[in-house]
Amino acid sequence: MSNKIFKAIWLVAITVFLASLIFIMGISYNYFTSLQKKQLKNETDLAARGVALSGMVYFDQLQAADYRITWIDGEGNVLFDNEADFQTMENHLERKEVKEALEKGYGQAVRFSDTLSDQQLYAAQRLPDGTVLRLSIVQTTVWALVLGFAQPICLVIFMALLLSVFLASHLARKIVKPINEIDPDHPEAYYGKENYKEVEPLLRHISAQRRQLKADQDQIEKTALIRQEFTTNVSHELKTPLHAISGYAELLANGLVKEEDVRPFARRIYDESSRLSQLVEDIIDLTRLDSGDLEMEWEDCDLYRIGENALDSLEAAAEARNVSLDLSGSRSMMKGIPQLLYSIVYNLCDNAIKYNYPGGWVKLVVTPSEKEIALSVKDSGIGIAKEDQDRIFERFYRVDKSHSKEVGGTGLGLSIVKHALLLHGGRIRLQSQPGQGSEFVVTFPLSAYRNFTKA
Numbered sequence: 001m002s003n004k005i006f007k008a009i010w011l012v013a014i015t016v017f018l019a020s021l022i023f024i025m026g027i028s029y030n031y032f033t034s035l036q037k038k039q040l041k042n043e044t045d046l047a048a049r050g051v052a053l054s055g056m057v058y059f060d061q062l063q064a065a066d067y068r069i070t071w072i073d074g075e076g077n078v079l080f081d082n083e084a085d086f087q088t089m090e091n092h093l094e095r096k097e098v099k100e101a102l103e104k105g106y107g108q109a110v111r112f113s114d115t116l117s118d119q120q121l122y123a124a125q126r127l128p129d130g131t132v133l134r135l136s137i138v139q140t141t142v143w144a145l146v147l148g149f150a151q152p153i154c155l156v157i158f159m160a161l162l163l164s165v166f167l168a169s170h171l172a173r174k175i176v177k178p179i180n181e182i183d184p185d186h187p188e189a190y191y192g193k194e195n196y197k198e199v200e201p202l203l204r205h206i207s208a209q210r211r212q213l214k215a216d217q218d219q220i221e222k223t224a225l226i227r228q229e230f231t232t233n234v235s236h237e238l239k240t241p242l243h244a245i246s247g248y249a250e251l252l253a254n255g256l257v258k259e260e261d262v263r264p265f266a267r268r269i270y271d272e273s274s275r276l277s278q279l280v281e282d283i284i285d286l287t288r289l290d291s292g293d294l295e296m297e298w299e300d301c302d303l304y305r306i307g308e309n310a311l312d313s314l315e316a317a318a319e320a321r322n323v324s325l326d327l328s329g330s331r332s333m334m335k336g337i338p339q340l341l342y343s344i345v346y347n348l349c350d351n352a353i354k355y356n357y358p359g360g361w362v363k364l365v366v367t368p369s370e371k372e373i374a375l376s377v378k379d380s381g382i383g384i385a386k387e388d389q390d391r392i393f394e395r396f397y398r399v400d401k402s403h404s405k406e407v408g409g410t411g412l413g414l415s416i417v418k419h420a421l422l423l424h425g426g427r428i429r430l431q432s433q434p435g436q437g438s439e440f441v442v443t444f445p446l447s448a449y450r451n452f453t454k455a
Helices: 002-059 096-104 142-148 150-180 200-253 259-291 303-320 338-354 401-407 413-424
Strands: 068-072 078-081 106-113 118-126 132-138 299-302 324-329 333-336 361-368 372-379 427-432 438-445
Touching: 002 068, 002 078, 002 106, 002 118, 002 132, 002 150, 096 106, 096 118, 096 132, 200 259, 299 303, 299 338, 303 324, 303 338, 303 361, 303 372, 333 338, 338 361, 338 372, 338 413, 338 438, 413 427
Parallel strands: 324 361
Antiparallel strands: 068 078, 068 132, 106 118, 118 132, 299 333, 361 372, 372 438, 427 438
16 A cells, blocks of 8 residues: 555656646746847847948948848848858748838748748848848757756756655655554544544444444354254253153053053153144244245235134134134235244234133234234233343243143244244334233334335
C-alpha cells in the first residue's frame, strides 16, 4: 500500500511540474515575442530617422548584425538590403507590413522568409519622402527558448525529481503510519481521532465485522453444544425404550412371566416400540428441517381445514384424557407446506391435551386478516413457569419430567414446531402461568407467500 501511495504522489507531482513547466514556457515565449516586437519597432523608428536625415549615406557605416534592413521606394522596388542583392529582389509592394506602412505610416507582420529560410518579425515605417524603411529580426522559437534555458531547466527538473521523491516517500509513510498502528482487535479506540477521520468508516466496518464474527462464533459454539446435547439426549431417549423392550422380551423368552402376565408384557413391548418408532420419526423430521433436505411442495393451504384434520386425529387421545376440543374461526388460505403446517397444529394441540387436567379443554382458533393469519391454541392445563418458557423449544426439554413419562411423547414436538415456523417465516408467542393453562399464538405473514416461488 505504501508503494502505491508513493507512486501515486510521485506521478501527480511530476505531472503537475511538467504541466507548470509547459505553461511557464508558453508564457515566456509570448513575453519574449512581444518584447522583440517592441524592440523592433523602436529600432525601426530610430533607423527611419537616420535614413530620413542622411539618405543612402546612413547605410555606409551601419552596424546591424542582428537586423535585416530593407529600403523600399513608393512603388515597392527595393533600394537597399543589407543581407541580399537588392537588384535581384522582387517587388515588395504587396508585402503586408509595406502596404500598412504606406497606408498608415507603420506596419508589422510575422511570416516565413523565403530569402533567409526562417520565421521573421517585420516592422516597416514610411519616411517623409514616401519611401519605406523595413527592419526584420528572426523570431525566437519555442525550441530556441528551451535550448536557451536548457541548463537551468535541467537543474530545475533534477531538483524537482529529488524533491518529488522525498515528499512522496515522506507523505506515503505519514499516510500509512496511522493505518499500520491500528489495532484491529480494538478499532473503536480510534473513533473521533484526528488522524483517523478518513478511515473511520473502515474502522466502523471492521468493528461491525468483528461483532458479526463474534456472533457467528458464538452461534457456531452454541450449535455445536446443542448438537452434542442432542446426541447425548438421543442416545438416552433411545436407550430407555430399548432397555424396556429388551427386558420384557428377555423375561418372556426365559419363561419367567406368568401366563396371565404375558398379554400385559406384550402390551408394554408394543407401547415402547411405538414410542421408539415415533422418536426415530421425529428425529428424522427434525434433522431434515435442520438441513433443509425436504422433498415437500409448497401449495395453497387452508389452515382452518388443517386444524380440523389435526383435531380429528387427536380426538381419541382427548377422549382418553377427558379433554374437550373446540375449533373456531374461518377459512384461511396461505402458501405453505401442508405436512409441516399440519405438524405445527398437531404438536401444539397434542401438548395441550397431554399436559391438561381431566375435564379440561383445548380451544383452537384460526383468524385470517389482510396481512397475516393467526392461529391460537389455548388450554386449561398445568401451565408453564416463567423460567421454563424460553427453553421449551429446546430438543428433549420437558417442563415436568415426571408427568412427561406418564403422558409419553418424544420431547421433540415443540422443536419441530419451531423449525417448521422458521421455514414459513412465522412467529410464535406464549402466554402461560402455572396452574392456569397456556396459550400459543402463531402468526403467518401473508406477504411472504403471495409471490412465493420455490428456489
